[in-house]
Structures are given as structure tokens and as C-alpha cells.
Amino acid sequence: MSIDCDAADHDNQSNLELSRRIYDDVRTEFHAWKSEHAEQKLSSLYSADSPHTTKKFQIADYCFDSPPSPALEMDSEAGACMQVLEYDVNGKIMHSTVNPIEVCNVMEQFEGHADYQFCSPSLRNTNARMMDEKYAAFVPFADDPNFPLEVYLGSFKGFQWKHDFVGPDEEVIQFEVVRRLHVDHGVSPEDIDRAVKSYGDQEHMCYLPLRESQESGLLWAVSQRDLPDVIWRDGLPSSSKKQIPPHFGWSFPDLKDDFAIINKAVGKFCPNLNCIQDNCGVHVSHEWQLQTPPFRPKQPLYASMQLRALVDQPCENECFSLVSEDAMDDDSLDALPITYHTVLNSILKLEPDMRPCDLAVICEMTCANVYRLRKQVLGNDLKTLRASFMETTISSEDIGSREGLCAHSGRCSSTTNCPCFISGTRCERNCRCDDNCLRRFPGCNETCGKDRTCRTGSKSKCKCRREERECDPEKCTACNARYVSSIMNARTQVCSEEHFRRHIAVKQSKYGLGAFATKSLKKGTLIGEYVGELVGDLQAEQRQVIQKHAHLNYCFGTNGGDTIDAQWLGNPTRFLNDSKPRKANCDATLILVNGEKRVAITTAQNIHRDAELTLSYGQQYWKGMLLQGKHDRKTTSSQENGSVESVLELFTLEAAVGIASEFIVVDRAGKRSWKALFACVRKVDEETRKDIKAAALAGCGTKRKPGADGAKDKKQRRVEEKVDLNDVPMML
Numbered sequence: 001m002s003i004d005c006d007a008a009d010h011d012n013q014s015n016l017e018l019s020r021r022i023y024d025d026v027r028t029e030f031h032a033w034k035s036e037h038a039e040q041k042l043s044s045l046y047s048a049d050s051p052h053t054t055k056k057f058q059i060a061d062y063c064f065d066s067p068p069s070p071a072l073e074m075d076s077e078a079g080a081c082m083q084v085l086e087y088d089v090n091g092k093i094m095h096s097t098v099n100p101i102e103v104c105n106v107m108e109q110f111e112g113h114a115d116y117q118f119c120s121p122s123l124r125n126t127n128a129r130m131m132d133e134k135y136a137a138f139v140p141f142a143d144d145p146n147f148p149l150e151v152y153l154g155s156f157k158g159f160q161w162k163h164d165f166v167g168p169d170e171e172v173i174q175f176e177v178v179r180r181l182h183v184d185h186g187v188s189p190e191d192i193d194r195a196v197k198s199y200g201d202q203e204h205m206c207y208l209p210l211r212e213s214q215e216s217g218l219l220w221a222v223s224q225r226d227l228p229d230v231i232w233r234d235g236l237p238s239s240s241k242k243q244i245p246p247h248f249g250w251s252f253p254d255l256k257d258d259f260a261i262i263n264k265a266v267g268k269f270c271p272n273l274n275c276i277q278d279n280c281g282v283h284v285s286h287e288w289q290l291q292t293p294p295f296r297p298k299q300p301l302y303a304s305m306q307l308r309a310l311v312d313q314p315c316e317n318e319c320f321s322l323v324s325e326d327a328m329d330d331d332s333l334d335a336l337p338i339t340y341h342t343v344l345n346s347i348l349k350l351e352p353d354m355r356p357c358d359l360a361v362i363c364e365m366t367c368a369n370v371y372r373l374r375k376q377v378l379g380n381d382l383k384t385l386r387a388s389f390m391e392t393t394i395s396s397e398d399i400g401s402r403e404g405l406c407a408h409s410g411r412c413s414s415t416t417n418c419p420c421f422i423s424g425t426r427c428e429r430n431c432r433c434d435d436n437c438l439r440r441f442p443g444c445n446e447t448c449g450k451d452r453t454c455r456t457g458s459k460s461k462c463k464c465r466r467e468e469r470e471c472d473p474e475k476c477t478a479c480n481a482r483y484v485s486s487i488m489n490a491r492t493q494v495c496s497e498e499h500f501r502r503h504i505a506v507k508q509s510k511y512g513l514g515a516f517a518t519k520s521l522k523k524g525t526l527i528g529e530y531v532g533e534l535v536g537d538l539q540a541e542q543r544q545v546i547q548k549h550a551h552l553n554y555c556f557g558t559n560g561g562d563t564i565d566a567q568w569l570g571n572p573t574r575f576l577n578d579s580k581p582r583k584a585n586c587d588a589t590l591i592l593v594n595g596e597k598r599v600a601i602t603t604a605q606n607i608h609r610d611a612e613l614t615l616s617y618g619q620q621y622w623k624g625m626l627l628q629g630k631h632d633r634k635t636t637s638s639q640e641n642g643s644v645e646s647v648l649e650l651f652t653l654e655a656a657v658g659i660a661s662e663f664i665v666v667d668r669a670g671k672r673s674w675k676a677l678f679a680c681v682r683k684v685d686e687e688t689r690k691d692i693k694a695a696a697l698a699g700c701g702t703k704r705k706p707g708a709d710g711a712k713d714k715k716q717r718r719v720e721e722k723v724d725l726n727d728v729p730m731m732l
């Protein structure tokens with residue numbers, strides 16, 4: 001044992017030495033080639049008789065040490081001509097031409113469009129949790145001193161480009177090192193990884209492993225680039241050398257092990273069994289490859305002969321159930337191609353008790369042959385069958401280790417670490433526990449029956465409604481949810497593009513763009529589902545710093561679950577503005593749809609055609625803006641009294657109406673009176689002052705003097721906050 005270890009160490013040490021030597025050579029050769037190549041290229045480009053002369057500016061931009069691009073300058077006095085300057089390689093102006101241009105004053109002809117953030121249309125939430133949130137990929141608003149950069153960067157560990165960025169030159173060098181190690185010295189992918197990694201650790205440099213995952217690692221990175229055809233010291237270009245094979249570094253499962261192959265493929269599917277989307281972006285998480293529980297071989301319950309009892313109706317004249325056991329001739333199986341044996345073998349591990357008549361259809365064989373093969377593979381007595389099952393069983397640790405998924409073996413309990421049991425929630429349709437698990441939501445068949453009480457809203461007896469769920473088309477069969485989902489309690493599941501077009505028109509509103517009713521809508525009408533990217537807490541915080549600074553914030557909290565951010569991906573419900581100081585005419589409700597939390601937007605009252613559709617964003621939403629005001633006040637004393645003003649300037653005067661009630665809440669903690677708010681907003685016109693006052697009073701509930709019954713207020717506030725945060729989804 002120790003000898004093996006030493007040998008392995010020794011090999012690793014020598015590979016390490018070898019790779020270091022090759023690395024130094026390759027690096028020197030590459031840099032020599034690069035500078036020579038760059039000089040050659042530049043001198044050929046700028047020689048007077050170069051064929052490239054006429055094109056030099058386009059080409060120069062790609063060269064090392066390129067001169068500035070051709071400059072375009074506007075002659076402000078003449079107003080109607082443009083000067084084009086051309087530079088030589090030393091940055092001197094070579095030519096200057098002035099071209100007349102036609103000026104068209106668009107300002108007079110068009111009204112400006114409201115600020116808009118581009119957004120991809122989507123009918124479903126998608127998952128953005130797997131995006132890296134540990135390292136900052138860029139510095140937003142880098143040129144804006146008012147952006148709270150410290151707050152934003154505070155939540156990251158560092159900058160992405162300082163963490164694991166391997167420059168393109170380093171990739172070329174590493175790739176050539178790997179090629180030489182393998183092609184010239186026969187070192188295996190695993191040994192290369194080990195050696196190069198320890199080399200990297202020693203030199204404190206960043207080395208990519210060969211294949212980190214399907215779409216990362218050195219070999220993936222270089223396959224995404226057009227590598228330069230470097231001419232190495234031996235005079236040979238990279239392209240003429242023996243290359244490493246395309247699958248180099250892949251660790252394929254043992255091709256004879258069906259389960260290893262199946263489970264590798266299964267890892268590519270969505271772990272949610274309800275989901276039939278390709279490349280599902282909703283249910284996968286960071287460790288997506290680990291998320292899908294592997295298939296487990298099923299224990300056979302029937303000996304082959306017992307299968308006969310499962311057949312009610314023979315499938316054909318020569319159905320196995322009609323042929324006597326003695327007449328079953330095993331020799332005829334030898335004539336079958338070997339692939340038939342292999343396919344059936346694999347299927348039998350997954351479904352050992354499937355009726356031979358059904359299996360025959362899948363395998364394109366006669367059911368008598370399926371029966372014979374099953375007997376040959378699994379044997380005929382249950383004891384042998386069970387023994388064969390034991391051999392292929394996957395250990396329970398294997399299955400139980402997948403965090404957050406109910407995919408353990410055994411009952412759902414604390415001893416099996418069942419996540420549903422631990423979080424006190426029901427098992428859902430996509431849990432991998434037993435079909436008869438008592439935690440599973442059974443659907444509303446018992447409560448609804450033929451009365452179809454699922455229709456009748458909040459007073460309904462419907463079990464789904466009572467648990468704030470939509471009916472499950474698979475389980476709620478008594479109410480026919482699958483077929484009449486649009487009018488029953490399954491509406492968000494059938495919300496289409498067409499649905500939005502029929503209800504919402506996006507138009508200019510008082511606060512940027514807004515959503516307007518295209519026709520009169522009755523109370524309780526589903527407007528649509530608020531969809532966006534699902535992000536975790538930290539990511540939501542990071543995104544909101546940017547969005548609040550840009551005065552367009554689309555983050556929706558779902559009561560302890562993921563935040564739905566509709567900034568980059570969403571549907572027209574993202575345009576519903578805050579109603580303050582008036583009452584909102586739409587409601588946002590959290591509803592459980594096949595185990596997922598989704599946000600349904602419905603009308604809270606009858607609404608006229610063309611009326612703006614609004615939501616109550618809740619107290620929390622505007623808090624961030626006040627906080628930003630506070631931040632200003634803390635950092636610049638000259639803005640002492642101007643924090644609210646600056647908030648007003650930043651967020652439009654109308655935003656003050658929104659923040660006024662929140663300001664009062666802050667004020668009640670003993671900081672300022674709402675009259676002070678008016679003092680801060682002296683510049684505001686009379687009408688807006690009235691609006692602010694109305695909002696302030698609405699936020700307080702009554703016109704009591706601040707501090708008069710602070711204890712009660714505090715209590716009341718706690719209750720309000722509780723309602724806000726725990727019972728309804730809220731704009732964040």
C-alpha cells in the first residue's frame with residue numbers, strides 16, 4: 001500500500017517537474033512569437049506600398065498598440081457638417097475632411113419615451129439562482145458619485161476578474177502545455193490535472209482544470225475561441241501538430257453499466273417530474289447535476305410465472321399467456337440479436353413487473369419472447385429475483401444526500417432527513433417518496449366532488465382553495481380541473497400571451513410606463529401572473545441596490561421564498577405601478593401551483609376600461625429610497641436638510657406621495673414630524689403638497705400628533721409589518 005503511495009507521489013512529482021519545464025518553454029516561445037508577429041504585422045500595415053494601406057484604420061484597431069480610431073467631431077458653429085479625422089500609427093492627424101450633414105430636430109417632432117429597461121418576454125418564472133453572486137462582475141454606475149458603491153460591493157467577496165480569470169494568452173499557453181504533456185509524453189488527463197494544479201498552487205497562479213463541468217474548464221474555454229496559429233520554436237505552426245483528441249479529459253461512465261449511463265443522462269433532465277420544458281431554467285439549482293435523484297432498480301414482486309395472472313386479455317393470438325410453459329422454447333432466443341437482450345435487460349431493472357404484452361410494444365418483440373427473456377434474465381423464483389435486485393441497489397446515502405429534494409429512501413421522517421418533514425410542508429407531486437406517502441397533497445376530490453366548489457372563491461370548501469393552492473390537473477379529477485382550468489381554480493396554469501393582450505395595454509402613465517385595462521374588468525378577474533427571474537436573498541439585495549438607484553425596481557418578495565425579479569425577464573404585469581395615495585385596484589396573491597409559489601395578480605374591484613391597474617407595493621418598498629436619503633445625509637453634511645428633497649428630486653415629485661406615509665413611520669420613532677417633511681419640500685406646488693399630506697395621513701391612519709400614543713402605534717405597526725411581510729407577496 002505504502003509502496004503504491006510513494007510511486008504515485010513520485011509520478012506526480014516528475015509530472016510536476018515536467019509540466020513546469022514545458023510551461024516555461026511554451027511561455028517564452030509564445031511571447032517571442034507574439035512580439036515578432038505583432039511587429040511584422042504593424043510594419044506591413046504601415047509601409048507605403050502595403051496592400052492594406054487603404055484599410056489601415058479598420059485593421060489598426062485590432063493591432064497591438066493601435067492608434068486611436070478615426071475621430072468624428074461635430075462642428076458646433078457650422079452645425080451642419082461633420083469633421084472626420086484620420087490618424088497615423090503615431091497618433092498624428094494625416095487627413096481631415098469636413099462633410100456636410102443634414103440635421104433634423106427630432107425633439108420638436110416626438111415626445112420622449114418614458115425610461116425603459118429592456119426585458120425579455122416570458123410566461124414563466126425562470127431560475128437565476130445559479131448565476132454567480134459571490135464575485136462582482138462589473139462596477140455599476142462607475143461614473144456616478146451618488147451610487148452607493150460601498151453598500152453594493154459589501155456583499156461580494158471580490159471582483160470576478162481578479163478571482164478566476166485566465167486571460168486568452170494564458171489559455172493558449174496552458175493548452176499547448178497540455179498538448180505536449182499528452183501527445184509528446186503520454187501523460188493521462190488525470191495526471192495532467194493533478195500536476196498542473198499543484199504547479200498552479202505553488203506559483204499562486206490561476207490554472208483551469210481540464211474539464212470542470214460540461215461547459216467549463218480549460219478544454220471548454222479554448223473550444224469557444226479561434227486560437228491563433230502560433231509558430232513554435234521548432235518552426236511548426238500549431239495547426240500542423242498532432243492535436244489532443246476531442247473527448248480528452250471526459251470521464252465516461254462504464255459503458256457496460258446501464259444504470260451509470262441512464263443516471264448520467266437523467267442528470268440532464270429537470271428534477272421536477274411535472275416539468276416537461278427543454279433546458280428547464282426554473283427548477284434546477286446551483287448543484288443541478290446533483291439534483292436529479294438517480295434511478296433506482298426496482299425490486300421485482302412477481303416471479304415470471306406469476307405474470308400470467310396479470311393478463312386479463314391476451315394481446316394477440318400468440319400472446320405468452322396462451323402458450324403453455326412447456327411449449328416455451330428457450331433456444332429460440334439465441335436467434336435474437338444481442339441488442340434485444342441488452343435493451344430488455346435495462347428496462348427490466350427499471351420495471352421488472354411490467355406486463356410482457358406492454359414490454360413487447362416498447363422492445364418491438366413478441367410478448368412470448370419478452371417472457372422467455374425475462375425468465376432467462378431474472379430467473380423464475382422470487383428468491384433469485386430478490387438476490388439480483390440486491391446486487392444493483394444504490395446505497396441510501398447516495399440518494400439521501402441530495403439536499404432539499406424529497407428523494408430519500410424509506411418513510412418521510414426526521415430519521416430519513418426528509419426536507420418536507422423538516423420544513424413541515426406537504427410532499428408534492430414531484431417528490432420521489434412513495435406514492436402512498438401520507439404527507440402527499442391528495443387533491444380536492446374528497447371536498448369538492450361533483451359540486452365543483454372550486455369555483456366559488458374564498459368561501460369554498462375546496463381543499464385546494466383552503467390551502468391556497470391551485471387545483472392540480474392530475475389529482476383534482478372530480479372538479480375536472482384539467483379541462484376547465486380557465487374558469488376553475490387553475491387559472492395561472494393556463495395564462496397565455498393572448499390573455500395579457502386581452503386585459504392589459506402598456507402605456508405612458510404618471511410614473512413612467514403603466515398597465516391599463518383594455519376593457520371593463522369584473523372584481524376577481526385574473527390579470528396575469530407576476531413572473532421574472534427567481535433569485536435568492538443575497539442576489540436580490542445586490543440587484544435592488546442597482547434598481548433603486550436607477551429608480552426602476554421590479555423585485556417582488558414571496559414570503560420567505562425566492563424573490564421574483566422582473567427587470568430583465570417578465571410580462572406586462574411588471575408595469576403595474578404603486579397606487580399610493582389611493583387604494584390599489586388590483587391584488588397580488590401568493591398561490592401554490594403544483595408545489596411552486598407563484599404570484600397571481602387579480603382585480604380587487606370592478607375596473608373601467610382604460611383605467612390604470614395598480615398594486616399596493618407596501619411600506620417596505622419605499623423604505624430603500626428613504627434609506628438612501630439617510631445615507632446621503634450621513635455622508636454629506638451640506639445636504640443635512642436636503643435628504644428628503646434629494647429623494648424627491650431623484651425619484652420624481654410623485655414618488656414623495658409614495659414615501660410620505662413611510663416617512664411618518666420613521667418619524668414616529670422620534671426623528672421628525674410630518675410637518676418637517678413639508679418644510680423640506682417647500683418647493684413643491686400646492687397640489688402635490690395636498691397629495692403628500694393625504695398619503696401621510698393615510699399611512700398614519702389618523703391625524704394624531706406624533707408620539708401621542710407611541711406604544712399603541714408600535715404595536716399596530718408590528719401587526720401591519722407582520723401582515724405585509726408574512727401573508728402577501730410584496731414589491732421589495
Ligand SMILES: C[S@@+](CC[C@H](N)C(=O)[O-])C[C@H]1O[C@@H](n2cnc3c(N)ncnc32)[C@H](O)[C@@H]1O
Pocket residue numbers: 114115116117511512513514551552553554574575576577578579580651652654655656658
Ligand atoms: C414595477 S415598476 C412599475 C413600472 C414602471 N413605471 C416602468 O416604467 O417600468 C416600479 C417602478 O415604477 C415607479 N413607480 C411605480 N409606482 C410609483 C409611484 N406611486 N410613485 C412614484 N413612482 C412609482 C418607480 O420608479 C418604481 O421603481
